[in-house]
Amino acid sequence: xxxxxxxxxxxxQVAQVAGVSQSAVSRTFTPGASISPATREKVLKAARELxxxxxxxxxxxxxxxxxxxxxxxxxxxxxxxxxxxxxxxQRLDELNYHLLLFVGDRDGNVDRIFDQIMQYxxxxxxxxxxxxxxELSEECVAAGIPxxxxxxxxxxxTASSVNTDNEAAARQIAGFLLAGEHQRFAYVAGLSxxxxxxxxxxxFIETLERHGIENVRVVQGDYDAKKTAKAARELxxxxxxxxxxxAANDHMALTVMDIAxxxxxxxxxxxxxxxxxxxxxxxxxPSYALTSASQPVDAMVSATIAxxxxxxxxxxxxxxxLVVPGVLVVRHSARRPRSGIIEKDxxxxxQPQEVE
Amino acid sequence: xxxxxxxxxxxxQVAQVAGVSQSAVSRTFTPGASISPATREKVLKAARELxxxxxxxxxxxxxxxxxxxxxxxxxxxxxxxxxxxxxxxQRLDELNYHLLLFVGDRDGNVDRIFDQIMQYxxxxxxxxxxxxxxELSEECVAAGIPxxxxxxxxxxxTASSVNTDNEAAARQIAGFLLAGEHQRFAYVAGLSxxxxxxxxxxxFIETLERHGIENVRVVQGDYDAKKTAKAARELxxxxxxxxxxxAANDHMALTVMDIAxxxxxxxxxxxxxxxxxxxxxxxxxPSYALTSASQPVDAMVSATIAxxxxxxxxxxxxxxxLVVPGVLVVRHSARRPRSGIIEKDxxxxxQPQEVE
Numbered sequence: 066x067x068x069x070x071x072x073x074x075x076x077x078q079v080a081q082v083a084g085v086s087q088s089a090v091s092r093t094f095t096p097g098a099s100i101s102p103a104t105r106e107k108v109l110k111a112a113r114e115l116x117x118x119x120x121x122x123x124x125x126x127x128x129x130x131x132x133x134x135x136x137x138x139x140x141x142x143x144x145x146x147x148x149x150x151x152x153x154x155q156r157l158d159e160l161n162y163h164l165l166l167f168v169g170d171r172d173g174n175v176d177r178i179f180d181q182i183m184q185y186x187x188x189x190x191x192x193x194x195x196x197x198x199x200e201l202s203e204e205c206v207a208a209g210i211p212x213x214x215x216x217x218x219x220x221x222x223t224a225s226s227v228n229t230d231n232e233a234a235a236r237q238i239a240g241f242l243l244a245g246e247h248q249r250f251a252y253v254a255g256l257s258x259x260x261x262x263x264x265x266x267x268x269f270i271e272t273l274e275r276h277g278i279e280n281v282r283v284v285q286g287d288y289d290a291k292k293t294a295k296a297a298r299e300l301x302x303x304x305x306x307x308x309x310x311x312a313a314n315d316h317m318a319l320t321v322m323d324i325a326x327x328x329x330x331x332x333x334x335x336x337x338x339x340x341x342x343x344x345x346x347x348x349x350x351p352s353y354a355l356t357s358a359s360q361p362v363d364a365m366v367s368a369t370i371a372x373x374x375x376x377x378x379x380x381x382x383x384x385x386x387l388v389v390p391g392v393l394v395v396r397h398s399a400r401r402p403r404s405g406i407i408e409k410d411x412x413x414x415x416q417p418q419e420v421e
Numbered sequence: 422x423x424x425x426x427x428x429x430x431x432x433x434q435v436a437q438v439a440g441v442s443q444s445a446v447s448r449t450f451t452p453g454a455s456i457s458p459a460t461r462e463k464v465l466k467a468a469r470e471l472x473x474x475x476x477x478x479x480x481x482x483x484x485x486x487x488x489x490x491x492x493x494x495x496x497x498x499x500x501x502x503x504x505x506x507x508x509x510x511q512r513l514d515e516l517n518y519h520l521l522l523f524v525g526d527r528d529g530n531v532d533r534i535f536d537q538i539m540q541y542x543x544x545x546x547x548x549x550x551x552x553x554x555x556e557l558s559e560e561c562v563a564a565g566i567p568x569x570x571x572x573x574x575x576x577x578x579t580a581s582s583v584n585t586d587n588e589a590a591a592r593q594i595a596g597f598l599l600a601g602e603h604q605r606f607a608y609v610a611g612l613s614x615x616x617x618x619x620x621x622x623x624x625f626i627e628t629l630e631r632h633g634i635e636n637v638r639v640v641q642g643d644y645d646a647k648k649t650a651k652a653a654r655e656l657x658x659x660x661x662x663x664x665x666x667x668a669a670n671d672h673m674a675l676t677v678m679d680i681a682x683x684x685x686x687x688x689x690x691x692x693x694x695x696x697x698x699x700x701x702x703x704x705x706x707p708s709y710a711l712t713s714a715s716q717p718v719d720a721m722v723s724a725t726i727a728x729x730x731x732x733x734x735x736x737x738x739x740x741x742x743l744v745v746p747g748v749l750v751v752r753h754s755a756r757r758p759r760s761g762i763i764e765k766d767x768x769x770x771x772q773p774q775e776v777e
Contacts, residue, residue: 147502184476
């Protein structure tokens with residue numbers, strides 16, 4: 066029951082049993098290396114017999130590739146992120162890369178764990194729902210490590226990013242609620258310095274202002290269930306409570322719906338319309354049937370991985386800002402406009418003539 | 422913008438700037454190694470100035486420790502598992518270990534990805550919601566790598582495991598529903614070969630049988646939302662639909678509730694009682710208010726990590742089967758018995774006199 070140092074079988078032993086050179090064993094287990102099918106077969110047979118496995122860690126020192134991608138993620142209680150994580154891990158696995166997971170702080174600051182990530186000489190980094198300081202971003206560039214911000218971007222854009230068009234989607238949500246003839250609007254904000262919150266708030270408020278609505282109530286949910294519940298109670302206790310709420314993500318929108326229904330006896334959508342952002346799992350559950358701007362997980366993850374791989378392989382990490390198209394998925398949590406709703410692939414979508 | 426091979430700064434350069442030996446630099450960055458505070462301070466100062474970071478991968482070859490724990494997980498759509506993953510990653514991070522994530526197949530078979538895990542010379546493995554074949558389990562023992570099954574166990578017990586007392590909790594659920602004077606019982610099963618499903622089904626059915634109830638309807642949800650929806654429709658379409666359902670996990674219980682309410686117009690708990698297992702996030706949301714047997718994530722993760730660390734450090738991997746206590750959290754999805762409900766720490770719990 067004693068631990069053995071890196072297992073008993075060496076590549077030399079495999080080479081001996083297979084009757085090939087040690088280099089042939091090494092090339093058999095190096096993705097993309099040149100090796101004849103016959104030799105490869107001999108090596109694999111001997112490896113199977115002996116129970117040999119190549120040492121990925123030792124290999125990474127030779128190839129200067131760890132085949133590890135570091136992923137930093139927060140908000141595991143928001144079902145959007147576990148879905149993203151599962152897709153990232155599966156996609157990387159298909160490419161024979163692996164995922165080293167770090168949990169980011171709720172305040173979105175990644176500096177504390179950055180040293181840890183860098184120590185593992187990762188080939189790339191995905192930062193989901195966290196931001197990178199300018200210093201760290203520049204340090205990655207200097208070290209030649211590609212970084213992709215997922216569902217975040219930074220103003221100076223030294224790192225790459227993958228997002229939906231947050232501002233445009235928020236404009237569409239404002240248009241949907243205006244077309245539904247709502248009167249009193251509120252916005253439940255995420256963390257005020259998160260890039261997606263800034264863009265969603267801007268698109269929503271500016272569109273309403275262009276239609277003469279100035280007094281949009283803004284409360285802070287900060288992506289946190291408890292703060293969101295408190296913010297919702299504030300909204301519904303006001304003398305003139307809103308009849309239309311856009312919450313900066315679904316996770317907060319679901320909390321707003323629960324507070325409205327179970328603490329204030331409001332009917333949705335008769336008394337109150339609620340719209341979210343993400344179109345994540347629970348939003349489709351019939352108890353909520355949330356109308357929501359979609360963030361297509363598979364497309365966003367595909368774009369992220371494709372970008373990372375391109376930068377790893379080309380050794381060129383010129384930052385790129387990718388925008389993945391989303392749609393406004395119409396369910397039953399918000400009063401529907403008389404026109405502009407179409408059906409597509411079993412979903413109801415909002416595709417109006419230009420609102421602006 | 423070219424990738425540099427493992428960054429420009431070496432431990433030699435740090436040693437030179439700090440005026441110390443290279444071994445002193447190495448010991449500064451090795452957890453637990455002996456180093457004088459003054460020397461350590463000199464090294465850290467030089468390292469900061471130069472932007473040096475130790476190479477965790479090279480170190481792992483010297484120490485035969487990668488400080489990586491491999492985690493295999495499935496069912497990211499079941500909120501229980503993301504919560505477990507977040508807790509595992511945070512706890513490992515605190516101990517200066519890191520988490521290499523693998524997504525298991527839905528059928529629970531881990532053999533396909535096992536080669537990948539072993540290549541990274543992980544110091545330990547956590548298998549959450551997946552099972553290990555006897556062969557692989559024995560291979561881990563032979564290689565001296567501790568394995569903990571999380572929320573699973575295996576009959577021959579070559580690997581360690583951490584679970585709640587599934588059978589006892591299921592007996593309690595049967596007792597709760599019997600005390601609530603229900604008449605027609607059904608069980609929505611998880612994958613029929615998963616250890617927790619076997620234990621939950623056994624505890625539930627045997628307790629009912631001991632009370633003279635023989636015709637318990639069993640349908641397969643297989644931990645899958647679509648299959649569960651189908652199974653629920655089957656139950657509610659029957660001439661004598663159940664008035665009490667135990668679903669083998671919360672994720673399936675929520676689906677059962679949605680189908681009952683929105684497709685069959687059933688009132689919960691007036692027409693139908695539903696109980697789940699996990700007591701995970703959405704179960705506490707007021708739209709569901711699910712009565713559920715708890716699996717305390719923090720306690721289970723703490724037990725898992727403590728066991729792994731003990732085995733890694735002692736190099737003794739004698740398997741242990743740990744059982745973490747849970748409670749039956751009483752909310753509003755099931756009719757309550759007249760007695761046996763107590764309040765504790767703001768939760769309602771079921772703690773009857775012995776039912777048996």
